[in-house]
Amino acid sequence: MDSIFVTVGTTRFDSLIDKILDPSTIKLLQDIGCKKLTIQKGSSPAKTLIPQPTGIDVEVFDYAPTIIDHIEKANFVIGHSGAGTILDVLRCGKPLLVVINDSLMDNHQTELADKLSAEGFLKSCTVDTLKSALKSFNSDSIKKFPAPNLDTFPKFLDKVFQF
Amino acid sequence: MSRYLIFSLPIFSVFSLILLFIFSFIIYRYRPKHRKPGKFVRTCVILGPGGHCREMLTLLEKVDFVHKFKPVMFIIGKEDKMSTEKLKNSKLSIEESSVKFIRRSRHVGQSYFTSIFTTLSSLFDSIKIILNFNCDLVICNGPGTCIPPMVAAYFIHRPTIVFVESFCRTKSLSLSGKIASYFADHVLVQWPELIKKYPKCKYIGLMV
Secondary structure: OOEEEEEOOOOOOHHHHHHHHOHHHHHHHHHOOOOEEEEEOOOOOOOOOOOOOOOOEEEEEOOOOOOHHHHHHOOEEEEOOOHHHHHHHHHHOOOEEEEEOOOOOOOOHHHHHHHHHHOOOOEEEEOOOHHHHHHHOOHHHOOOOOOOOOOHHHHHHHHHOOO | OHHHHHHHHHHHHHHHHHHHHHHHHHHHOOOOOOOOOOOOEEEEEEEOOOHHHHHHHHHHOOOOOOOOEEEEEEEEEOOOHHHHHHHHHOOOOOOOEEEEEEOOOOOOOOOHHHHHHHHHHHHHHHHHHHHOOOOOEEEEOOOHHHHHHHHHHHHHOOOEEEEEOOOOOOOOOOHHHHHHHHHOOEEEEOOOHHHHHOOOEEEOOOOO
16 A cells, blocks of 8 residues: 545545544554555645655645546545545545545435445545554455446437337 | 515416426327437437536447437536536547536525525526427436426426436435436436335446
8 A cells, every 4th residue: 555545526524634644644654554645635724734754755736637547546545425536446446445524414425435335345434433444454355346337328228219 | 575576486487387287298198209210319418517427428428429319418507617528528429419508406505495596597597498409318317407407308398308316326316316206207226225115216237
C-alpha cells in the first residue's frame, strides 16, 4: 500500500480530512507502508494542510475533472460513500475502504456501501473506526466486482421495440 | 389578494393537468404502441446530475443510435454544466442529436412549499420542449429533474417510458422511482431484492 488516494467527491467531508491529516493517522499510514498520500479534499478546509515531515509525500487538491487517473495510480483508495466514487474505484479494480459520513441526515448512499460491503466487494467504516479499519485492512479478502454487461440494456430496448 | 394567487396557481395547474390527463387518455387510448417496420425510434434521454449522468451514459454506451434509435434529444438541467461536459466527452456514437435545457424542479434542501413553484416552472419548460419533439421512447434514471419531462411526455405523446433505478438503491425505490412507476412502462432495478418489494419492477441484471 505505498500509494494511497483519499477522495471525498464533489461534496465535503471535513471530519474525514481532519482525521486523515491527524499526526497519529499519518503515523499509522506510514506503518502500513504508505509513501505517497494524495488527497482530494473537495471544499473541506484542511486545518493542517501539510503535516510535519513524516517521510510520506502528501499532495492535496480540491477537485479534478476526473479522478480516474489518481485512482489508477493508487494501490489503495479511501473514499466517501458516493456512488460515483465507489463505482469508479471498483471498476478500476482497486481495494477500497469507504468511510461513511454519519453526520449526513438523509444517507441513502450508505445503503450502497453497506450492501457492497456485505457482499465483500469493499470494506466500510466510519471516521471513528477509520484507524482500526486501516490496521485490519487486508486487500486479499476483497472480492473482485463483476463487470457490468453493457449489452443488457440495449438488448432490452431492442426487445421492447421489436428490432 | 396575492395570497389567493399563491394558493390558486398550483391548484389551477394541477386541475389543468387532470384535464390534460383525461384528454390524452381519450385520444391515446387506442394508439398502438408497436413500431412500424423500418422506422427509427425517436428517443428522449433525460440526463440527471452527478452519478445519474454517469450511470445513464454507461447504460447508453452500446445502444444503437445509428441504425435504431434516432434522432435523440437529451434534456439536461440548466445549471448542470458537468453533465453537458460529460455528454460531450462521452464515447456515444450518435448521428442526430440535440440538447435542451430545463429549469431544475428542486434544489437539494429546498422547502417543499417553494418546490411546488420550481417544479411547475420546470414542467412548463418540459412541455415546451416535448411539444416540439414527438418521441417514441423516453429513458430516464432517477433524479427529481427527470419527473417533469417524463410526465409531460406521458401526457403529450404517450411514448414508451423506461425508468432505470439507480444502482445505489439496494433496498427501496427512490422517490422519483416511486412516482415513475405510475407513468413508466418499464421500471428496471439493479438489485434483485427490489422486485420482491415492488412487483412492477424488472431485474434484468447489473447494467452499470
